[in-house]
Amino acid sequence: MLNPKYLKTFATLAETGSFTKTAERLFMTQPGVSQHVKKLEQSCECELLVRLGKGIELTEQGRQVYRYAQQDEARQQRFLEQLKFDEPHQGRCILACSGAVALRIYPGLTALQAKYPALSIHVEVAPRHRIVESVKQGTIDIGIVTNTPADESLSADYLAEEVLNLFLPATVTDLTSINTTLGRLGLVDHPDAAHYLQLYCNHSGEESLANLEIPKLKRSGYVNQLSQILLPVSAGVGFTVLPASVEKHAGHGSNIAVYPAACTVSEPLYLVRSRHRKLPARYAGVTKAIYDAVQQS
Amino acid sequence: MLNPKYLKTFATLAETGSFTKTAERLFMTQPGVSQHVKKLEQSCECELLVRLGKGIELTEQGRQVYRYAQQDEARQQRFLEQLKFDEPHQGRCILACSGAVALRIYPGLTALQAKYPALSIHVEVAPRHRIVESVKQGTIDIGIVTNTPADESLSADYLAEEVLNLFLPATVTDLTSINTTLGRLGLVDHPDAAHYLQLYCNHSGEESLANLEIPKLKRSGYVNQLSQILLPVSAGVGFTVLPASVEKHAGHGSNIAVYPAACTVSEPLYLVRSRHRKLPARYAGVTKAIYDAVQQS
DNA sequence: GCATTACATAAATTAAAATTATCAATTTAA
DNA sequence: TTAAATTGATAATTTTAATTTATGTAATGC
Numbered sequence: 001m002l003n004p005k006y007l008k009t010f011a012t013l014a015e016t017g018s019f020t021k022t023a024e025r026l027f028m029t030q031p032g033v034s035q036h037v038k039k040l041e042q043s044c045e046c047e048l049l050v051r052l053g054k055g056i057e058l059t060e061q062g063r064q065v066y067r068y069a070q071q072d073e074a075r076q077q078r079f080l081e082q083l084k085f086d087e088p089h090q091g092r093c094i095l096a097c098s099g100a101v102a103l104r105i106y107p108g109l110t111a112l113q114a115k116y117p118a119l120s121i122h123v124e125v126a127p128r129h130r131i132v133e134s135v136k137q138g139t140i141d142i143g144i145v146t147n148t149p150a151d152e153s154l155s156a157d158y159l160a161e162e163v164l165n166l167f168l169p170a171t172v173t174d175l176t177s178i179n180t181t182l183g184r185l186g187l188v189d190h191p192d193a194a195h196y197l198q199l200y201c202n203h204s205g206e207e208s209l210a211n212l213e214i215p216k217l218k219r220s221g222y223v224n225q226l227s228q229i230l231l232p233v234s235a236g237v238g239f240t241v242l243p244a245s246v247e248k249h250a251g252h253g254s255n256i257a258v259y260p261a262a263c264t265v266s267e268p269l270y271l272v273r274s275r276h277r278k279l280p281a282r283y284a285g286v287t288k289a290i291y292d293a294v295q296q297s
Numbered sequence: 298m299l300n301p302k303y304l305k306t307f308a309t310l311a312e313t314g315s316f317t318k319t320a321e322r323l324f325m326t327q328p329g330v331s332q333h334v335k336k337l338e339q340s341c342e343c344e345l346l347v348r349l350g351k352g353i354e355l356t357e358q359g360r361q362v363y364r365y366a367q368q369d370e371a372r373q374q375r376f377l378e379q380l381k382f383d384e385p386h387q388g389r390c391i392l393a394c395s396g397a398v399a400l401r402i403y404p405g406l407t408a409l410q411a412k413y414p415a416l417s418i419h420v421e422v423a424p425r426h427r428i429v430e431s432v433k434q435g436t437i438d439i440g441i442v443t444n445t446p447a448d449e450s451l452s453a454d455y456l457a458e459e460v461l462n463l464f465l466p467a468t469v470t471d472l473t474s475i476n477t478t479l480g481r482l483g484l485v486d487h488p489d490a491a492h493y494l495q496l497y498c499n500h501s502g503e504e505s506l507a508n509l510e511i512p513k514l515k516r517s518g519y520v521n522q523l524s525q526i527l528l529p530v531s532a533g534v535g536f537t538v539l540p541a542s543v544e545k546h547a548g549h550g551s552n553i554a555v556y557p558a559a560c561t562v563s564e565p566l567y568l569v570r571s572r573h574r575k576l577p578a579r580y581a582g583v584t585k586a587i588y589d590a591v592q593q594s
Numbered sequence: 595g596c597a598t599t600a601c602a603t604a605a606a607t608t609a610a611a612a613t614t615a616t617c618a619a620t621t622t623a624a
Numbered sequence: 625t626t627a628a629a630t631t632g633a634t635a636a637t638t639t640t641a642a643t644t645t646a647t648g649t650a651a652t653g654c
Contacts, residue, residue, distance in 0.1 A: 001373055004301070005642095019601055029644055034602060036642095044380060051601075052450075052573060057435060060577045061380055068376050072369075076298055079365050083341060083358055138355065276349060280357045302611095316632055326613055331633060333611095348632080 002043055007069035009036040010048065014066045017055050040065070088281040089116035095286070096124040096131045097144035098192065099226035100162065100243035101269065101294070105144075108293040112285060119282060125226075127191060135272050141279060142287070143272040155275040160294040161266040163244040164200050166259035169236035175259070179208050186220025188238040190229050196241040205262035230256060269294060299340050301373075304366035306333040307345065311363045314352045337362070385578040386413035392583070393421040393428045394441035395489065396523035397459065397540035398566065398591070402441075405590040409582060416579060422523075424488060432569050438576060439584070440569040452572040457591040458563040460541040461497050463556035466533035472556065476505050478536075483517025485535040487526050493538040502559035527553060566591060 013022045013033060023030045041048050048062035058066060082090075097105070102125050109121045124140065132149045134140035148156040172181060187193060194214065201209040220238035223229055226246060232238045234255035247256065271290065273279065310319045310330060320327040338345050345359035355363060394402070399422050406418045421437065429446045431437035445453040469478060484490060491511065498506040517535035520526055523543060529535045531552035544553065568587065570576065 001301070001377065004298070020599085030601070031603080031645085032643060038602095044377065046380065050573065057571070057573055060383070060575070063435075064376075064380060079361075080298065080341065083343065083361055086357070138360075274354070276347070276354055278357070317630085327632070328614085328634080329612055335633095 002068075003036075003039065004072070006036040006040040006043070007065070007072065009033055010040050010062075011066055011069040011073070013037065013049075013056070014058055014062070086281045087118070088285065090118035091280065091282050092120045092122065093142075093282060093286045094122045094124070094140050095142045095144070095290075096126045096134055096140040098128070098146075099125045100192075100246055101144050103226065103249045104245050105290050105293040108289040109286065112289045116285075119285075121286065132272065135274060138274065138277070141273070141277075141283065142290075144269055144290070145272055146267045146269060148270055149272060153275050154272055156270040156272050159269040159271050159291065162269050163264060163266045164196055164241055165244045165247065166200055166204075166239065166241050166261065167230060167233050167247070168239050168257045168259055169233055170255050170257045171236050172257065177208075178206070178259070179212055182212065182239055183218065185237070185239045186218035188229055188232045188240040189219045189222040190226070190240065190242075191224050193240060196243075199267060200241045200261075200265045203263060203265045209261070299365075300333075300336065301369070303333040303337040303340070304362070304369065306330055307337050307359075308363055308366040308370075310334065310346075310353070311355055311359070383578045384415070385582065387415035388577065388579050389417045389419065390439075390579060390583045391419045391421070391437050392439045392441070392587075393423045393431055393437040395425070395443075396422045397489075397543050398441050400523065400546045401542050402587050402590040405586040406583065409586045413582075416582075418583065429569065432571060435571065435574070438570070438574075438580065439587075441587070442567055442569055443564045445567055446569060450572055451569050453567040453569050456566040456568050456588065459566050460561060460563045461493055461538055462541045462544065463497055463501075463536065463538050463558065464527060464530050464544070465536050465554045465556055466530055467552050467554045468533050469554065474505075475503075475556070476509055479509065480515065482534070482536045483515035485526055485529045485537040486516045486519040487523070487537065487539075488521050490537060493540075496564060497538045497558075497562045500560060500562045506558075 009022060009026060009028075009032075012025055013019065016022050016025065019033045020030050023033045026033075037048065044061060044065060046061045047059050048065055049056045049058050095109075102123055106123055109123065113119050113121050124134075126134070128145050128147075131140065131143040131145050132151070132154065135143040135154060136151060144159065145156075146162065168181075169185070172185075174181070187197065197214055201212050201214070204210075221232045223231075226242075227249065229240055229242060230247065233240055236255075244258075247258075271287070306319060306323060306325075306329075309322055310316065313319050313322065316330045317327050320330045323330075334345065341358060341362060343358045344356050345362055346353045346355050392406075399420055403420055406420065410416050410418050421431075423431070425442050425444075428437065428440040428442050429448070429451070432440040432451060433448060441456065442453075443459065465478075466482070469482075471478070484494065494511055498509050498511070501507075518529045520528075523539075524546065526537055526539060527544065530537055533552075541555075544555075568584070
């Protein structure tokens with residue numbers, strides 16, 4: 001739309017106030033300057049300067065175009081300069097993970113960002129399949145998921161275990177016939193509830209849970225806001241299965257009990273990246289922050 | 298430096314992932330796309346994408362260039378759109394005046410800006426000659442000065458009178474031999490002091506003041522911060538001549554006295570603009586605010 | 595009022611960019 | 625495994641755009 005050469009010529013003309021001097025300074029001929037200005041005026045669809053007997057005067061639009069030209073040149077120069085460097089604490093990092101993992105890693109990432117204000121960390125909470133998809137197509141640089149994707153173009157590094165808890169209202173004291181109790185309470189549903197519950201029942205080491213008929217289970221509520229899933233449980237109106245770390249952040253305290261299963265149930269977390277892509281230096285610090293966050297909790 | 302056509306081609310390539318599809322979408326041929334990318338890489342002095350067997354993948358720099366291309370296009374479109382309109386309450390207004398006038402008009406301008414946040418009002422305090430000069434060369438859009446400039450290219454509209462006061466310490470009670478008193482106190486100097494004092498003595502209607510030998514007068518201090526000029530006067534260590542409006546804003550209250558001259562001394566204020574320039578719509582409101590400010594005070 | 599300065603216009607030249615034609619590499623299907 | 629198809633790179637030609645030379649016109653100064 002706006003030819004940058006014309007902008008440069010116009011800016012110089014605005015500064016010198018003379019077509020001839022502009023031509024000299026830019027190593028071109030005077031008619032060239034005239035033509036650049038004319039074409040720029042055509043692009044802008046308005047007059048940029050008025051010819052007075054002595055010298056020229058910019059119109060209001062001419063002034064605006066001059067400002068734009070200056071800023072544009074400066075911006076481009078800055079951009080090209082920083083393009084050459086791979087600053088370790090500067091630029092945009094784009095991650096995706098589940099809501100539960102976000103709860104675990106976001107404080108550490110925020111701290112990192114506070115330490116290096118030029119860092120800009122974007123965390124997107126998304127369902128598993130969309131995370132893998134986004135990393136593959138390159139819109140997300142690092143994904144955290146619970147399995148190693150089959151795709152050859154992706155690499156997966158083991159991070160940590162994510163412990164799953166079965167959360168019950170604290171009012172439930174009799175745990176002898178757990179299946180009946182769960183059936184009475186009903187599941188507080190959320191996007192990952194079915195997956196978590198299936199996993200939990202199969203690996204809790206308790207025969208009764210393994211026989212739980214999940215599809216037939218009553219759904220006593222649904223919410224896709226992680227921090228609010230435990231609310232109905234604390235109110236005594238349902239149960240749910242979630243990563244253990246969620247409880248700390250939600251803070252419903254003594255109203256919630258954790259079912260004491262025979263085995264601890266957990267699933268692994270993997271850090272997924274594009275195998276063919278060399279990530280910029282700033283991801284080193286971010287990756288370290290992620291490791292620290294998931295391993296301490 | 299960065300050809301916007303190449304940027305557009307590269308951005309489309311980043312989105313389609315295919316040279317051929319990019320060519321189709323931009324109504325060009327496939328070799329054209331190859332050439333654009335190659336030249337863009339030369340401009341950036343780095344590789345922007347790697348050719349994988351299946352499809353392409355952007356390098357880190359390629360991603361940055363893609364972001365830049367997107368932003369640049371959006372920015373230019375926005376700029377060209379707003380260039381066509383002359384919004385009455387949006388944009389930058391640049392004024393210049395004396396410090397005393399700034400004191401009178403700035404509150405009103407600030408109020409205007411508060412009412413229309415998209416307005417950006419810049420007030421530059423400068424000596425008379427520089428104001429006229431700046432308006433002529435177009436770096437200042439509106440100037441306020443105390444005389445009508447001779448220059449044909451400038452227009453001057455009468456605004457109001459600026460009353461001048463001779464400020465004395467309140468401790469001075471005997472005004473019978475004012476020349477002696479002034480000589481004893483000494484002048485608190487500031488950039489416009491000589492000009493104001495000359496004017497005051499010539500038009501006060503008092504013979505003794507008209508005979509005051511200004512060049513021989515003792516200088517008892519100097520400061521070019523308008524709000525601080527009256528400080529030495531209130532402390533009893535000198536006198537000065539200033540626009541009456543300054544006293545209200547400085548607020549030294551009862552420590553300062555105004556000499557009761559036979560005549561009120563004042564000089565006119567003129568609003569100066571470039572005669573050949575049509576100012577944008579937003580200056581209507583600004584000009585009105587200036588009139589209101591100088592006429593009520 | 596004539597010379598000088600400064601910008602505009604038109605035609606010609608030169609440079610740049612796009613296309614056509616062709617090649618090489620990779621992928622897909624037989 | 626090989627032949628056909630797809631996809632991008634390269635080279636030469638054509639087309640388009642930009643620049644310059646030559647010339648004209650208006651304003652300013654001596």
